[in-house]
Amino acid sequence: xxxxxxxxxxxxxxxxxxxxxxxxxxxxxxxxxxxxxxxxxxxxxxxxxxxxxxxxxxxxxxxxxxxxxxxxxxxxxxxxxxxxxxxxxxxxxxxxxxxxxxxxxxxxxxxxxxxxxxxxxxxxxxxxxxxxxxxxxxxxxxxxxxxxxxxxxxxxxxxxxxxxxxxxxxxxxxxxxxxxxxxxxxxxxxxxxxxxxxxxxxxxxxxxxxxxxxxxxxxxxxxxxxxxxxxxxxxxxxxxxxxxxxxxxxxxxxxxxxxxxxxxxxxxxxxxxxxxxxxxxxxxxxxxxxxxxxxxxxxxxxxxxxxxxxxxxxxxxxxxxxxxxxxxxxxxxxxxx
Amino acid sequence: xxxxxxxxxxxxxxxxxxxxxxxxxxxxxxxxxxxxxxxxxxxxxxxxxxxxxxxxxxxxxxxxxxxxxxxxxxxxxxxxxxxxxxxxxxxxxxxxxxxxxxxxxxxxxxxxxxxxxxxxxxxxxxxxxxxxxxxxxxxxxxxxxxxxxxxxxxxxxxxxxxxxxxxxxxxxxxxxxxxxxxxxxxxxxxxxxxxxxxxxxxxxxxxxxxxxxxxxxxxxxxxxxxxxxxxxxxxxxxxxxxxxxxxxxxxxxxxxxxxxxxxxxxxxxxxxxxxxxxxxxxxxxxxxxxxxxxxxxxxxxxxxxxxxxxxxxxxxxxxxxxxxxxxxxxxxxxxxxxxxxxxxxxxxxxxxxxxxxxxxxxxxxxxxxxxxxxxxxxxxxxxxxxxxxxxxxxxxxxxxxxxxxxxxx
Numbered sequence: 095x096x097x098x099x100x101x102x103x104x105x106x107x108x109x110x111x112x113x114x115x116x117x118x119x120x121x122x123x124x125x126x127x128x129x130x131x132x133x134x135x136x137x138x139x140x141x142x143x144x145x146x147x148x149x150x151x152x153x154x155x156x157x158x159x160x161x162x163x164x165x166x167x168x169x170x171x172x173x174x175x176x177x178x179x180x181x182x183x184x185x186x187x188x189x190x191x192x193x194x195x196x197x198x199x200x201x202x203x204x205x206x207x208x209x210x211x212x213x214x215x216x217x218x219x220x221x222x223x224x225x226x227x228x229x230x231x232x233x234x235x236x237x238x239x240x241x242x243x244x245x246x247x248x249x250x251x252x253x254x255x256x257x258x259x260x261x262x263x264x265x266x267x268x269x270x271x272x273x274x275x276x277x278x279x280x281x282x283x284x285x286x287x288x289x290x291x292x293x294x295x296x297x298x299x300x301x302x303x304x305x306x307x308x309x310x311x312x313x314x315x316x317x318x319x320x321x322x323x324x325x326x327x328x329x330x331x332x333x334x335x336x337x338x339x340x341x342x343x344x345x346x347x348x349x350x351x352x353x354x355x356x357x358x359x360x361x362x363x364x365x366x367x368x369x370x371x372x373x374x375x376x377x378x379x380x381x382x383x384x385x386x387x388x389x390x391x392x393x394x395x396x397x398x399x400x401x402x403x404x405x406x407x408x409x410x411x412x413x414x415x416x417x418x419x420x421x422x423x424x425x426x427x428x429x430x431x
Numbered sequence: 432x433x434x435x436x437x438x439x440x441x442x443x444x445x446x447x448x449x450x451x452x453x454x455x456x457x458x459x460x461x462x463x464x465x466x467x468x469x470x471x472x473x474x475x476x477x478x479x480x481x482x483x484x485x486x487x488x489x490x491x492x493x494x495x496x497x498x499x500x501x502x503x504x505x506x507x508x509x510x511x512x513x514x515x516x517x518x519x520x521x522x523x524x525x526x527x528x529x530x531x532x533x534x535x536x537x538x539x540x541x542x543x544x545x546x547x548x549x550x551x552x553x554x555x556x557x558x559x560x561x562x563x564x565x566x567x568x569x570x571x572x573x574x575x576x577x578x579x580x581x582x583x584x585x586x587x588x589x590x591x592x593x594x595x596x597x598x599x600x601x602x603x604x605x606x607x608x609x610x611x612x613x614x615x616x617x618x619x620x621x622x623x624x625x626x627x628x629x630x631x632x633x634x635x636x637x638x639x640x641x642x643x644x645x646x647x648x649x650x651x652x653x654x655x656x657x658x659x660x661x662x663x664x665x666x667x668x669x670x671x672x673x674x675x676x677x678x679x680x681x682x683x684x685x686x687x688x689x690x691x692x693x694x695x696x697x698x699x700x701x702x703x704x705x706x707x708x709x710x711x712x713x714x715x716x717x718x719x720x721x722x723x724x725x726x727x728x729x730x731x732x733x734x735x736x737x738x739x740x741x742x743x744x745x746x747x748x749x750x751x752x753x754x755x756x757x758x759x760x761x762x763x764x765x766x767x768x769x770x771x772x773x774x775x776x777x778x779x780x781x782x783x784x785x786x787x788x789x790x791x792x793x794x795x796x797x798x799x800x801x802x803x804x805x806x807x808x809x810x811x812x813x814x815x816x817x818x819x820x821x822x823x824x825x826x827x828x829x830x831x832x833x834x835x836x837x838x839x840x
Contacts, residue, residue, distance in 0.1 A: 132597070158597055164627055169620030172586020173593060176604070179534075179575065180594035200617075203580050204587070211564040211576050214782045249783055272785040298788070345788035 114284040116258045117147050117223075120265035121185065123292075125155050128183060131269060133160040135170055135187030135223075144189055145225060145284055167193055171200035171222070175208070178218040185269060191226040192235035198243065205274045206249030221268045221275050226254075227316040227366050228413055229282035231406040238403055239367035241315075244276040245343045245376070252343040253297055254278035256318035258287065260301075260341055263294025271297060280316035298345035302354060306336035309360035309423055312351060312377055314340035317364040317414055324419035333423060343373055351377070352384045359390040360426045364414050369397035391426035457701045458681060459671040463729045465737025469677065477676045480744050486527055486675055487739060488753045490519045490732050493543040495757035496552060499764045500542065500559075504710045508768045510561040513540040517673070517705030520731035521607075521637045523547050524678030525700075528686060529605060534591050536575045536584040536606035540637075544607070548572055552760065553767050562772035582612035585621030585634060592630035592689070603686045605633040611642025613656050622697060626663040631689030633682065634697045637672060639704035644717040657699035665695050672700030673731040703729070776802065 111119070125131045133151055135143075139162035142149030151160035163170050167188055174184035188194035194201075201222065209217045228237035245252045251273055255261040261279070268275035275297070295301070303318060304325050313321040318339045325335040338354050340347065355361045361381050363374040378393040396414045404412045460469030460477070476482060497516050504512045515522050522543040529535065529548075537544055545555045550567045557566025558577055565576035578584035588606035595602035612618055613636055625632040636656050640647050653659065660667025666688065670681045678700055685696035703726035707714040714723075739745045780787055780795040787795070 164620070164623055166620040166623065168617055169586050169589075169624045172583065172617060172621065173590035173624050176587035176590020176592070177594040178590075179569070179587060180591045180598070180602075182594045182597075184590075196616075199580065199583060200586070203583060207564075208576070209784070210782045212569055212782075213563065213565070213778070214785075215568045215570055216576070217785065251784075346790065348789065 108289055110287040111258060111290055112285050112287050113255070113258050113261045113279075114145055114147050116261040116290055117265055117279060118149055118151075119290065120262045120269075121148065121151060122154070124185070124266055124269040125151070125159055128269075129159075130181060131159075131183045131185060132177065133185045133187070134163050134174075136163060136165055136189045136193075138162060138187050143187060145281065147223075147225075147279075147284075148187065167195075167197040168200050171197035171205065174220045174222075175200060175204050175218055178220050179208075179216060183219045183221075183269060185221040185223060187223045187225075189225070190232075190236045191224055191238040191240045194222070194224050194240060197222075201244070201250070201274075201276075202247050206247045209273065210249060217272045218274050219269075219272050221265070221271075221277050223265075223277045223279060225279045225281040225284075227278075227280045227282060228403060228409050229316060229366075231409070234403065234405065237409065239365065239398065241276075241278050241343055241365075242367055242371065242373045244278075245373055249274070250344060251275040251297055252278065253341060254280065254315035254343065255341065256280065256283065256303075256313075256315055256339050258289075259291040259294055260339075262290055262292055264297065264341065266292075267294075267297050278315060282316055283319070286319075295341070298342045298347060300341055300347035300350040301339045302336060302350065303339045304335065304337040306334040306358065308334045308336075308358055309362060309426055310336045310338055310351075310354040310358045311362050311364060311419065311423075312338045312340065312354075312381075313364040314343060314373075316366060320414055320416060321364055321419065324416045324423070327416055328420055328423055331420070335423065340377075346377075346380070348380060348384065351381065355381050355385045356388040359388055360423075361385075361389070361393045362396060362419065362422050362426070363393065364396045364419060366398050366413055368400045369395050370400045372397055394422045394426065396422050457669045457671040457699075458677050459674050460676040460680065461671075461674045461734055461738055463673075463734060465734045465741065467738070471676070471680075475680075477680050480742075483676075483735075483739060484744060484749060486523065486679065487732075487735050487745075488749075488756070489523045489527065489547050490675065490735065491753045492757045492760055493519050493523050493547055494732060495761050496546050496764070497543055499761040500556060501706070501710070503764070503768055509556060509559050511709050511711060512542075512556075512559050513709045514704075514706035515540050515543050517726065517730060518637055518639060518702045519543065520675035520678050520735075521635070521672045521700045521702055524675040525605065525607070525635055525682045528679050528682035529603070530686075532573065532600075532602055533686065534573045534575065534588070534595075534602060534604045536588045536591075536604065537577050538581075538584070538607050538609065538612075539577050539579055540609070541577065541607050545572075545574060545577075548574055550574065552764050556764075556768065557772075560768065560772055562774050563778070582608045582615035582618035582621070584608075585612075585618050586624060588632050588634070589621045589625040589628070589630050589695075592625060592632035592695070593628045596628070596630055601631075601690045603631045603633060603689045605635060605682070605686070607635050607637060609642060610636060610638040610640065610647050610650055610656060611645065612636070613659065614642075614650055622659070622663045622665065622695070625695040626665045629692065629694035631686075631692075632695040633685045633689060634695065635682065636697070636699045637702055638699050639672075639702050641704050641708070641714075641718070643708040643712060644714075646717075655699060657697060660697035663697070665697060666693075667697045667699070669699045669701065672702030673729050673734065675731055675735055702731075 138148040139152045174186045311321040321337045363377045374395040462468040500512045503509045526547040542555045554566035585606045588604040592604040657667040657669035668681045780791045
């Protein structure tokens with residue numbers, strides 16, 4: 095019998111699951127580990143969320159642990175804050191990136207500031223799950239990359255996974271954190287599959303996804319896979335690119351990023367959000383300040399245009415593409431090499 | 432009598448048998464002349480001498496606190512103070528109806544309530560003094576930090592009440608806001624969430640007629656703010672906010688309903704902001720003196736005193752004791768708020784996160800270096816001035832601060 099069980103366990107271990115299922119698994123395991131973890135938001139109950147991320151949680155944990163809320167994001171956020179003040183660890187879902195904006199005042203004025211305001215006596219261990227980004231053919235308000243607003247708000251942690259395993263481990267870490275975490279889920283990766291590793295990094299550490307020597311592509315969330323594709327394509331043209339997956343925008347892992355850039359001497363930052371005032375601007379500035387004497391070329395960015403998110407039929411022009419990344423890599427003053 | 436109610440789906444009804452009435456005249460037990468006017472029985476707990484005198488004493492002390500704080504703004508000891516003078520029936524009556532285990536969500540105008548709950552007056556004034564954003568431990572006093580963005584604390588009360596319900600505790604959450612706050616979306620969302628979840632929350636609106644300069648008529652077209660309760664499917668009560676007996680009673684009833692599992696209540700307390708919005712405001716630009724005088728004649732403390740005197744309860748000894756307590760509080764405020772508050776620049780970085788990020792650690796070190804250089808320059812300037820002896824320096828203040836904001840604390 096032992097053999098059978100081992101085989102079954104082996105099969106489970108080797109079974110690929112989707113990123114959405116990994117988030118679901120993380121929620122389940124956190125709810126099992128700590129009965130103060132509650133999940134609520136719009137349609138997260140019986141329906142299991144519009145992306146089915148909370149599938150089965152109400153059935154398995156009951157309505158006291160996973161429940162639908164009225165359709166009001168500020169109310170969801172404020173309610174979560176009040177629950178956290180009473181010792182709960184709420185995980186709330188903002189159904190779509192742009193639907194989180196009504197909650198922004200609660201996030202910026204209270205969630206981010208309560209610990210500081212009360213000299214640490216009232217921490218708010220709240221996780222705000224935000225499905226974000228484009229590439230799914232969504233209508234307006236369903237494809238924003240809103241990470242920059244949160245990253246520019248001191249007091250929040252902002253993390254975003256790009257792999258199935260990171261989706262699990264980062265969400266577990268986020269729920270265990272005593273600080274509020276904005277958990278940005280790249281919705282176009284929800285259906286990407288991989289074998290789940292349940293042990294992983296702490297919040298605040300970047301990962302080198304591909305080793306290379308010529309230039310560093312710095313990406314996070316939905317653009318990591320694009321960066322990896324671009325690196326593969328560049329290899330055919332003789333460029334050996336390194337790819338850094340930030341995983342955590344706040345806290346920012348200067349060490350891993352700068353170590354990579356000092357090695358390669360070139361850096362390209364890639365994200366879907368508009369470039370002007372975007373997270374990439376901060377990253378480019380940080381890299382320039384810290385790695386100036388190692389740089390062979392200006393730090394470049396490949397980002398969305400400075401436009402409102404386009405309609406589905408036009409979004410391919412807006413999103414960072416492999417070709418656009420390759421063009422920018424080609425512009426990095428290779429004549430000096 | 433005004434109690435707005437919707438049919439209770441649970442069939443439990445309201446314990447006191449109120450019928451839904453849409454009469455916007457406020458519930459009152461003690462009229463503006465200090466005479467009993469409401470349907471209270473002579474043996475009601477609210478009319479027991481001990482309770483009446485405790486309430487009155489808290490109002491005397493609370494008013495003294497308010498006057499002292501106002502004076503200290505003029506002396507530059509506080510950055511700003513939004514007075515609640517004339518609103519003591521709300522500030523104090525509501526607090527005395529709560530248990531110590533209940534949570535309170537105050538606004539910036541509610542220092543008197545906080546002091547009534549037992550919070551140290553200096554800690555209650557920390558925000559307005561400017562040495563930190565909140566001076567007391569919210570967990571210890573079950574009192575959230577004073578909220579500045581209007582009505583944004585109301586959803587917190589709904590959430591805390593929901594959490595208490597899920598935890599199986601009999602805790603009630605009471606949130607204050609003003610008439611202006613009822614125009615905010617968060618007010619609406621909070622009431623709706625609390626009603627949907629039947630959370631044990633009480634939303635207490637101090638309708639003091641003004642949001643800075645904007646009068647109630649420009650804030651709402653509704654005949655009464657309490658009517659909004661009907662739309663959320665919760666109990667609503669409109670009460671004379673200058674009648675402390677009525678305020679204390681409706682809050683106690685609302686808390687009792689909440690504890691019994693009958694959900695939230697919206698209370699509109701009709702009162703008046705006697706002072707300007709803050710010391711920085713000029714109320715003569717938007718209201719007539721005659722209006723203020725009219726409300727002065729409805730003063731909540733004077734009204735209660737008239738009644739207590741008529742009952743022979745305000746003996747010389749009782750009055751002397753209360754005045755002494757009030758003056759002791761004022762003396763203490765003058766002494767302690769007269770000193771420069773101690774602030775620590777390292778607090779800037781300590782509490783942003785449970786563990787400071789590497790970036791914050793760098794910034795803490797950079798600030799420390801700036802301050803060390805400043806101190807050194809001052810010391811040198813002092814030495815050059817030939818002062819020699821007696822020159823004090825802060826050199827060494829940064830010792831041990833290498834990357835650790837906790838160091839040397």
